[in-house]
Amino acid sequence: MSRWVRLAARNLRRHARRTFLTGSIVVVGFVAVTMTSGFVSQTFSSLKAATIRGTGGHLRLLDPRAAGKTDDEAAILLLDDWQGLAAIVKKDPRVVQAMPKLSFFGLVAKGEKSAAYIGTGTIPALEKNASLASDTVVSGTFLSNPDADEVMLGSGLARALGAKTGDLVTVMATTPDGALNAVDASVDAVLSYPIKEIDDRLLFLPYAVASKLLRSEGKANTLVVLLKDDADVDATARDLSRSLEAKGRPVVVKTWLETAAFYKQVKLLYIAIFFFMGLVLSTVVILAAANTMTMSVFERTREIGTLLAIGMERGQIRTVFLLEGVLLGVVGSAVGAAASFVLRLILNASGIMLPPPPGGTRGNVLHVDFIPLAYGLGFAIMSLTLLIAAWWPARRAARLNPVEALGHV
Amino acid sequence: MSILEARGLTKTYHVGSEKVVGVSDATLALEAGSFTVLAGPSGSGKTTLLNLLGVLDQPDSGTLLFEGCDVSGFGERARARLRREKLGFVFQAYQLVPVLSAEENVALALWIRGLPEEECASRACMALAAVGLAGLEDRRPDALSGGQRQRVAVARALVGEPVLILADEPTASLDSETSKHLLDLFEELHRARGVAFLFSSHDPRIVERAERRISLQDGRVVADDRAATGARP
Numbered sequence: 001m002s003r004w005v006r007l008a009a010r011n012l013r014r015h016a017r018r019t020f021l022t023g024s025i026v027v028v029g030f031v032a033v034t035m036t037s038g039f040v041s042q043t044f045s046s047l048k049a050a051t052i053r054g055t056g057g058h059l060r061l062l063d064p065r066a067a068g069k070t071d072d073e074a075a076i077l078l079l080d081d082w083q084g085l086a087a088i089v090k091k092d093p094r095v096v097q098a099m100p101k102l103s104f105f106g107l108v109a110k111g112e113k114s115a116a117y118i119g120t121g122t123i124p125a126l127e128k129n130a131s132l133a134s135d136t137v138v139s140g141t142f143l144s145n146p147d148a149d150e151v152m153l154g155s156g157l158a159r160a161l162g163a164k165t166g167d168l169v170t171v172m173a174t175t176p177d178g179a180l181n182a183v184d185a186s187v188d189a190v191l192s193y194p195i196k197e198i199d200d201r202l203l204f205l206p207y208a209v210a211s212k213l214l215r216s217e218g219k220a221n222t223l224v225v226l227l228k229d230d231a232d233v234d235a236t237a238r239d240l241s242r243s244l245e246a247k248g249r250p251v252v253v254k255t256w257l258e259t260a261a262f263y264k265q266v267k268l269l270y271i272a273i274f275f276f277m278g279l280v281l282s283t284v285v286i287l288a289a290a291n292t293m294t295m296s297v298f299e300r301t302r303e304i305g306t307l308l309a310i311g312m313e314r315g316q317i318r319t320v321f322l323l324e325g326v327l328l329g330v331v332g333s334a335v336g337a338a339a340s341f342v343l344r345l346i347l348n349a350s351g352i353m354l355p356p357p358p359g360g361t362r363g364n365v366l367h368v369d370f371i372p373l374a375y376g377l378g379f380a381i382m383s384l385t386l387l388i389a390a391w392w393p394a395r396r397a398a399r400l401n402p403v404e405a406l407g408h409v
Numbered sequence: 410m411s412i413l414e415a416r417g418l419t420k421t422y423h424v425g426s427e428k429v430v431g432v433s434d435a436t437l438a439l440e441a442g443s444f445t446v447l448a449g450p451s452g453s454g455k456t457t458l459l460n461l462l463g464v465l466d467q468p469d470s471g472t473l474l475f476e477g478c479d480v481s482g483f484g485e486r487a488r489a490r491l492r493r494e495k496l497g498f499v500f501q502a503y504q505l506v507p508v509l510s511a512e513e514n515v516a517l518a519l520w521i522r523g524l525p526e527e528e529c530a531s532r533a534c535m536a537l538a539a540v541g542l543a544g545l546e547d548r549r550p551d552a553l554s555g556g557q558r559q560r561v562a563v564a565r566a567l568v569g570e571p572v573l574i575l576a577d578e579p580t581a582s583l584d585s586e587t588s589k590h591l592l593d594l595f596e597e598l599h600r601a602r603g604v605a606f607l608f609s610s611h612d613p614r615i616v617e618r619a620e621r622r623i624s625l626q627d628g629r630v631v632a633d634d635r636a637a638t639g640a641r642p
Contacts, residue, residue, distance in 0.1 A: 003520050010508035306504035309465055310565070311493025312521045314485065403466045406500065 004316070008323035015296065022292040023332045026386065029285045030336025030378045031343060033278065037374030038344060040270055042367050048230070050356070051263040052256050056099055056122075056131035057224035058233050059240070060259060061085065062252040071259065074252075075103055078176070078219040085223055085249055089240060094232045099126040100220035102210045106173035108153075108161065108203060115160040117153075117203040119173070121210020130226045133191060133204065140165030140189035147208045151185040154202030155192045163187050171205065175215045183213045194356060223251075233257070282385045289389035293325060297397045304397050305405025318398040325390025329383035336382070337375055344368045411438040411474070412572050412605060418461050418471035420628075431457035433628040435471070439607060441572065444599050446608040448616050449625035455609035456577055458625065462607065463496055463575045464488045476572075493521060497566030497604075499576035503558040505550040505565075511537060511557075512546035515564045522569070536564040540594060556587035563594065573605045580612050592618055 012019045052058055066074035079085065079100075086098035102121030107114050124143035128134045133152070134142050143150055151169060153161070163169055165187050172182040185205065193199035211217045227236055233255050241253045257263070297304070307317060352366040415438070420431040432454045439445060439462075447455045460466040461473065464480060473481045480491060492498070497518075505514045515533035537546055540560040550558055559579060566574045576595075580588035592614055599606055608615050616622055624632035 003526065007506075007508065014508050302502075302504065303506060306498075306500065306506075307517075307521075308489070309463070309492065309498050309500075309504075310518050310521065311489050311491075311496075313489055316521060403460050406465075406504070 004320055004323055005327065008320055008327050011296070011300075011320075011324055012328060018292055018295070019328065022289050023328055023335070025285050025288045026329055026332025026382050027336040027339055029281050029385070030333045030382050031340045032281055033378040033381060034337070034340040034371070034374045035343065035347075035368055036274060036277065037371045037377075038368035039366075040274055041369040041371055042364070043270065044267060045369070046356075046364050047263055047266055050132060051260045052230070053130065053132040055224060055256060055259070056101070056127060057097075057226040058230065058256050059225040059227070059237055060254045060256075061089070061098075061223040061225065061240070061244075062221075062254065064250045064252055066252045075221060076176075078216060078221060079223060079251070081218055082220040082223050083218070085244070085251070088244060088247060088249065089223065089225055092236065092240065092243075094227050094229065094236050096226040096228055097126050097130065099123050099130065099224045099226070100207055101222050101224055102207060102214060102216060102219070103221045104173050104210065104214055105201075106171065108151075108157070109170045109172070110161040110163045110167060113161050115157055116201060117157055117171075118198070118201040119171070119203040119205060119210065121205050121207045121214075123207050127204070130224070133193075136191040136193055137189045138192045140187065143188055143204060143206055146206050148188075148206060149183055149185040149209055150188040150206065152189040152191055152202075152204040153187055154199040155190050156196060156200030157202055158187070158190045160200065163190075165190060171203065171213065173213050175213075177215075179215075181213050181215065183209060185209065278381070282381065285382070285385045286389045289325065289328065289386050290392060293321065293390050293393035294396070296324070297321065297393045300397075301400065301405050301408035304400050305402050305408065308400065308402035309406060314398040318394045321394030321397050322387060322390050325386040325394070326383055329386030330379070332386075333379045333382045336378065340375070340378075344370065410441055412441045412476055413439040413462060413607075414474040415462060416472040416474075418458070418468045418473065420457055420461060420466065420468050430454075430628045432461060432468070435461075435628075435630050437623060437630060437633065439573065439605060441605055442599070442603040443605045443607075444596070444618075444620040445606065445623060446610055446615050446619035446621070447623050447625060448611060450611060453625040454628035455611075455625055457628070459575055459577055459607065459609040463498065464491055493518075494569065495572050497569060497571040497574035499559070499562050499566050499574060499579045501578040501581045503550070503555075503562045503582070505558055505561055507550050510547050510549055511542060511553065511561045511564075514550070514561055515568050518565050518569045532568055533564070536568040537561070539567065539598070540564045554587075555583055556590060559583060559587075559591055560594065563591075563598075567598065567602075567604070571604065573607060576606065576608045576610075578610050578612070579608065580610065580615065588612065588614060 062074055063077040063079045065077050082100040089095055089098045099122060104119045105117060108117045124146055128142050138155060143152055151171060153163060158164065161169065167187045168184055169187060170182050170184050172180065175181055191202060193202050227233065237253045237255050244251050304317060348367050350366065353363050354366050356363050416436050418435040419433050422429045422431055435458055447458055449455050461468050472479060475491060506517065509517065512530060512533045515536050516529040519529040519532060534546055537543060540563050542557060542560050545557065580591060583591060595606055596618065598604060621635045623630055
């Protein structure tokens with residue numbers, strides 16, 4: 001085989017300029033595949049971080065009755081004695097914190113204006129540490145006193161009420177037994193949440209105040225658990241579920257991914273875009289390379305005729321041309337890998353700031369991840385693409401009539 | 410003993426709606442170690458007959474026997490194998506692969522047989538030496554003169570140890586002096602190795618030297634003359 005590889009390599013070198021141009025397309029294709037993979041990987045990481053911070057943790061512990069129920073059905077079920085549960089959970093060395101959340105809704109009023117809200121009762125210090133709400137404060141200060149009658153509003157909701165920091169608002173809600181209750185609280189901060197629909201309804205209260213409002217002291221809709229390492233999510237979820245059940249406190253443990261419909265949708269969309277882009281790129285490479293190879297076959301018609309005349313098998317002719325294609329793909333990919341590596345270093349050192357990912361609040365410095373799989377995939381895609389591109393011209397060369405080919409002018 | 414026998418070979422072409430007779434009812438036999446020329450004016454069917462006899466092309470009708478075996482019905486692969494193992498070809502325009510050295514061009518005829526690299530290289534060097542090109546093994550075709558290129562082509566035809574070498578107008582691209590040297594080489598190889606040569610040519614120098622002259626006109630064999638040629642002893 002080495003002699004045919006040698007012949008293929010020399011034929012490529014014979015038309016150096018043409019080989020350079022087609023090879024450049026392969027290099028650009030390879031760089032596009034690897035750089036896009038690296039960039040998309042970083043975007044997924046940012047989106048994942050934003051999603052985890054959006055809920056304040058990696059795991060959600062729900063009442064065991066929530067098993068098999070939809071999120072809406074599970075939302076009305078309350079966990080008893082969240083403190084006892086949190087104490088057990090926090091013993092796991094992989095856990096950073098366990099934070100109760102009370103979810104409720106109702107009306108909030110200021111003077112004659114009122115608006116519907118979606119409220120969350122939380123421990124201010126834990127919420128500040130774990131969720132992205134702390135990044136969204138546009139005026140005032142994040143809740144700090146766990147027992148104070150203070151509230152944080154989304155900027156859309158604040159605008160609807162005409163409220164600003166320091167104003168007094170009345171938060172009304174329905175208790176689980178159907179009674180109406182209300183609490184007066186001063187606006188401690190206004191938040192600008194990145195998703196408008198949420199920003200228009202967002203309201204935070206300290207857990208103590210919210211549980212008093214709902215008459216649900218000691219109870220929580222969910223216990224949100226923050227872990228030290230993202231990689232521990234599945235194992236910790238499994239272990240906590242088992243250990244809590246063993247301790248007589250069975251719960252439903254849901255990972256952030258199980259409840260992250262938005263993350264999944266965005267990821268799917270990005271993958272679809274990436275796939276489509278790859279398809280377009282591959283088509284361009286195939287057309288360009290096929291054109292080059294076809295020209296090569298045309299120019300070497302008499303040479304092919306000679307090879308057939310001296311007894312070369314048609315399969316061997318085809319192999320020589322296919323090898324030229326694959327060789328171009330492999331060499332182009334190797335150059336592309338080097339170019340990609342250098343470009344990655346330059347971009348990562350550039351400090352370019354990117355806008356926040358969908359649903360995120362903070363932009364990130366551009367960082368193109370190194371994805372070995374993408375490099376391997378790039379090699380495979382480019383080599384395969386060139387093989388496909390060479391197929392038709394190689395087939396045409398192999399099917400030439402030796403007499404006609406020898407007489408070709 | 411005949412190595413090649415043609416019986417009533419006919420080949421026609423279609424040029425547009427017109428039917429052109431390339432070779433018509435050609436019957437002939439070539440003996441082992443013969444030195445034969447297909448002579449005739451341009452368009453007489455020399456190259457067409459040479460292509461049929463070299464199993465490069467298939468006749469519309471007639472039979473071709475190679476070493477007593479009917480090869481007329483051979484498929485693509487069998488015909489390629491026959492050309493590879495029993496025949497050698499020399500073309501008017503040398504037809505060397507420009508990216509290969511002289512040695513590699515000659516070795517190419519052995520590469521396609523799948524022989525080991527070392528054997529191919531050593532046999533190619535010997536063939537080049539036999540045609541007087543020792544020392545030029547690494548030269549590419551563009552660094553060789555016309556005569557040297559044609560000698561490389563002869564070495565390529567020779568290296569597989571064929572029983573018959575078919576040469577289509579081998580001197581047409583060469584000057585008189587170079588043609589004379591090439592013909593000397595053909596005769597020397599013919600005498601020393603006993604390999605049969607079949608030329609297609611209207612070059613009088615080849616016609617004069619051939620042991621046998623088969624004349625063609627309008628695709629028909631019109632004369633098969635041994636006595637009238639100026640064959641050398």
